[in-house]
Amino acid sequence: MAAxxxxxxxxxxxxxxxxxxxxxxxFASAFERALTTFPSDHEDEESRRAAAYDLVRRxxxxxxxxxxxxxxxQMGNPAALYLEHVGLAGVSARRxxxxxxxxxxxxxxxxxxxxxxxxRLAMAAxxxxxxxxPDMHKRYWLGVSGDTEWERLAGLTxxxxxxxxxxRHMHEFGTTREDLAAVAVKNHANGALNPDAQFQKETTLxxxxxxxxxxxxxxxxDCCGTTDGAAVVFVAAxxxxxxxxxxxxxxxxxxxxxxxxxxxxxxxxxxxPATGRALERALIDAGRAGFDITPADVDVAELHDCFTxxxxxxxxxxxxxxxxxxxxxxxxxxxxxxxxxxPAVNSSGGLKAKGHPLGATxxxxxxxxxxxxxxxxxxxxxxxxxxxxxxxxxxxxxxxxVHLFAxxxxxxx
Amino acid sequence: MSVGVLAAxxxxxxxxxxxxxxxxxxxxxxxxxxxxxxxxxxxxxxxTLAMDAGAALLADAGVTGHDLHAIVLVGxxxxxxxxxxxxxxxxxxxxxxxxxxxxxxxxxxxxxxxARQTGTVLLVAAHGQTxxxxxxxxxxxxxxxEAEAVAVIVGAGGSAPSxxxxxxxxxxxxxxxxxxxAWPNGDExxxxxxxxxxxxxxxxxxxxxxxxxxxxxxxxxxxAFRVHAAARxxxxxxxxxxxxxxxxxxxxxxxxxxxxxxxPHRFVGRGTVFALTRISAGGAPSExxxxxxxxxxxxxxxxxxxxxxxxxxxxxxxxxxxxRVGDPVRFVPRLLYVQEGVARYSFKxxxx
Numbered sequence: 080m081a082a083x084x085x086x087x088x089x090x091x092x093x094x095x096x097x098x099x100x101x102x103x104x105x106f107a108s109a110f111e112r113a114l115t116t117f118p119s120d121h122e123d124e125e126s127r128r129a130a131a132y133d134l135v136r137r138x139x140x141x142x143x144x145x146x147x148x149x150x151x152x153q154m155g156n157p158a159a160l161y162l163e164h165v166g167l168a169g170v171s172a173r174r175x176x177x178x179x180x181x182x183x184x185x186x187x188x189x190x191x192x193x194x195x196x197x198x199r200l201a202m203a204a205x206x207x208x209x210x211x212x213p214d215m216h217k218r219y220w221l222g223v224s225g226d227t228e229w230e231r232l233a234g235l236t237x238x239x240x241x242x243x244x245x246x247r248h249m250h251e252f253g254t255t256r257e258d259l260a261a262v263a264v265k266n267h268a269n270g271a272l273n274p275d276a277q278f279q280k281e282t283t284l285x286x287x288x289x290x291x292x293x294x295x296x297x298x299x300x301d302c303c304g305t306t307d308g309a310a311v312v313f314v315a316a317x318x319x320x321x322x323x324x325x326x327x328x329x330x331x332x333x334x335x336x337x338x339x340x341x342x343x344x345x346x347x348x349x350x351x352p353a354t355g356r357a358l359e360r361a362l363i364d365a366g367r368a369g370f371d372i373t374p375a376d377v378d379v380a381e382l383h384d385c386f387t388x389x390x391x392x393x394x395x396x397x398x399x400x401x402x403x404x405x406x407x408x409x410x411x412x413x414x415x416x417x418x419x420x421x422p423a424v425n426s427s428g429g430l431k432a433k434g435h436p437l438g439a440t441x442x443x444x445x446x447x448x449x450x451x452x453x454x455x456x457x458x459x460x461x462x463x464x465x466x467x468x469x470x471x472x473x474x475x476x477x478x479x480x481v482h483l484f485a486x487x488x489x490x491x492x
Numbered sequence: 493m494s495v496g497v498l499a500a501x502x503x504x505x506x507x508x509x510x511x512x513x514x515x516x517x518x519x520x521x522x523x524x525x526x527x528x529x530x531x532x533x534x535x536x537x538x539x540t541l542a543m544d545a546g547a548a549l550l551a552d553a554g555v556t557g558h559d560l561h562a563i564v565l566v567g568x569x570x571x572x573x574x575x576x577x578x579x580x581x582x583x584x585x586x587x588x589x590x591x592x593x594x595x596x597x598x599x600x601x602x603x604x605x606x607a608r609q610t611g612t613v614l615l616v617a618a619h620g621q622t623x624x625x626x627x628x629x630x631x632x633x634x635x636x637x638e639a640e641a642v643a644v645i646v647g648a649g650g651s652a653p654s655x656x657x658x659x660x661x662x663x664x665x666x667x668x669x670x671x672x673x674a675w676p677n678g679d680e681x682x683x684x685x686x687x688x689x690x691x692x693x694x695x696x697x698x699x700x701x702x703x704x705x706x707x708x709x710x711x712x713x714x715x716a717f718r719v720h721a722a723a724r725x726x727x728x729x730x731x732x733x734x735x736x737x738x739x740x741x742x743x744x745x746x747x748x749x750x751x752x753x754x755x756p757h758r759f760v761g762r763g764t765v766f767a768l769t770r771i772s773a774g775g776a777p778s779e780x781x782x783x784x785x786x787x788x789x790x791x792x793x794x795x796x797x798x799x800x801x802x803x804x805x806x807x808x809x810x811x812x813x814x815x816r817v818g819d820p821v822r823f824v825p826r827l828l829y830v831q832e833g834v835a836r837y838s839f840k841x842x843x844x
Binding site: 222227250294 | 712716766774802803805
């Protein structure tokens with residue numbers, strides 16, 4: 080059967096940060112907010128939610144819940160647990176896991192479930208609870224997504240591996256700590272305008288540079304924090320989308336790739352090769368669906384800035400900046416929300432300011448793009464945003480999912 | 493002295509430590525010249541010495557792993573089972589008989605007897621060994637009798653040294669007998685180094701504390717260490733017979749061409765620093781937390797092996813802080829951590 084176009088019809092996220100209460104409650108809060116953003120003729124929120132919920136109960140055929148299941152307290156069958164909590168027991172559902180790219184791959188799978196015709200409506204969710212475990216336990220789990228035998232036993236976890244990439248990028252291209260800090264400053268400025276962000280305060284270059292070292296050259300403010308959070312989006316087949324809304328937000332293309340798990344086993348340590356591969360596949364996918372999109376067309380991009388260096392690598396790997404010139408590109412202000420000189424990068428505040436609940440991030444990126452392309456991003460609105468991109472990486476680059484989005488009527492071939 | 497090594501070996505003129513003078517001070521001048529070696533790093537134990545310096549000491553005596561006739565171990569059963577297995581892998585002697593004794597007092601006579609019968613014995617005492625030590629005169633007599641045939645390695649890294657009964661205590665008494673001007677000052681080129689007794693005591697205490705705390709971290713099962721033992725302890729990787737790519741660690745198929753026809757290839761264990769970072773407590777895996785608390789932030793490098801492939805390795809040894817991208821390094825076996833009472837070892841990189 081021919082593939083159908085897929086639309087992003089609603090998107091919701093919880094407040095990211097520290098969550099009191101059960102993890103299923105965290106899921107529910109994102110789910111309920113997604114219900115309120117469903118297109119609807121109703122004016123009041125309660126009726127909107129009720130109508131959307133009826134629709135979901137009728138049409139939802141597949142659910143993909145991205146989560147590392149950090150802490151291990153509910154690794155088995157969490158999808159069933161969360162769905163039952165919101166009255167959806169019975170739906171075909173599963174946990175999807177690719178470390179920090181779990182959400183992006185959940186989105187990819189939801190898109191495929193709809194595109195293939197298996198269901199007219201699929202859910203992509205992401206959820207992570209990181210702050211309800213003791214500190215040493217947390218540090219254990221922060222190291223599970225690298226190569227245990229050949230990276231962890233050398234004394235490396237997540238920040239250590241990215242620090243080594245930063246060291247090499249500085250060595251080869253002269254990238255400076257100021258370049259890294261500029262990423263943090265920009266993202267905190269955006270996060271200050273996001274009521275769902277974990278950190279809503281601006282910061283300065285001086286503060287970032289003066290922070291204590293975590294893994295040289297990455298200091299405390301070069302690193303994202305640990306975050307509790309959930310995000311839920313619904314994707315629909317074209318036929319259903321057109322019943323709901325006049326101008327759907329399309330998921331124009333989806334691409335994904337893997338690479339060697341250990342950073343030193345990859346072709347390069349100054350890029351994430353899986354990013355380029357995933358982007359290429361997403362662009363081809365978009366072409367097949369009748370869209371005409373190149374990186375130059377992207378207006379808003381949610382990129383995976385788990386560490387400041389990661390955003391510099393991403394703007395290079397996605398073709399927004401020349402290889403090696405990512406630092407200068409960020410320092411130039413081109414990635415700022417209002418620059419217009421290139422895509423606005425991480426208008427949500429990114430992982431750095433919005434927070435990084437590992438499995439939720441890839442879906443939360445889609446939530447931001449949904450609001451930008453629907454013109455509902457409030458104070459963070461990027462003027463005239465028509466084409467969006469999300470970039471979600473697992474670990475230090477072992478997995479990557481890239482998605483392209485277009486407002487209806489834009490970027491048609 | 494946190495650890496002492498008594499070895500019968502020929503004097504090496506290139507050593508800046510005057511082994512002859514030391515031997516005289518220790519009353520060992522009648523033996524074939526002896527050298528007193530100590531290690532100072534928190535990640536060195538008797539087992540790593542046996543694998544690394546021990547192999548060198550054996551070589552000095554004109555002895556290789558293949559000339560050894562027996563290994564005599566001293567220590568608790570769980571630790572010794574692991575040490576025995578690792579030494580067999582490192583020495584490439586699956587067949588070598590291993591005997592275990594609970595303390596040095598019973599082990600040393602047995603080692604002497606084996607040496608008389610067979611010619612060559614390796615004696616290893618576990619870190620954390622607190623049992624009664626052989627009195628120094630007995631060790632001296634032993635060396636005098638068997639000097640050129642036997643390497644004796646005595647380690648006591650884990651126990652806080654105290655006077656009298658522990659091997660650490662013996663080593664401390666030995667060290668106290670060495671006059672100040674016999675100690676070298678931070679000679680970083682010499683593999684064999686001495687530290688003054690107060691420093692040694694501090695290191696031994698820190699190590700004892702660190703070793704005593706069970707880290708909670710990634711549980712890498714014994715099976716996983718055994719599968720990759722040849723890679724971890726002998727640098728055995730592969731060469732693809734179809735596209736010539738060198739592979740380390742070993743894989744099922746060639747990462748480049750997918751071929752199943754991978755031949756064994758032994759890497760030399762040297763390379764250059766490709767990237768560097770220093771890991772503070774917040775950035776370290778939880779199982780390295782005790783080490784971090786005892787000796788502060790540690791450095792990790794990506795090393796480009798001489799033959800091409802890259803590996804990640806913690807840095808160890810002298811001059812670590814001065815290492816830069818491009819500097820040559822070589823690999824040495826070192827302790828990672830102790831989990832469930834069993835010491836885990838791997839390679840770390842040090843200045844070449």
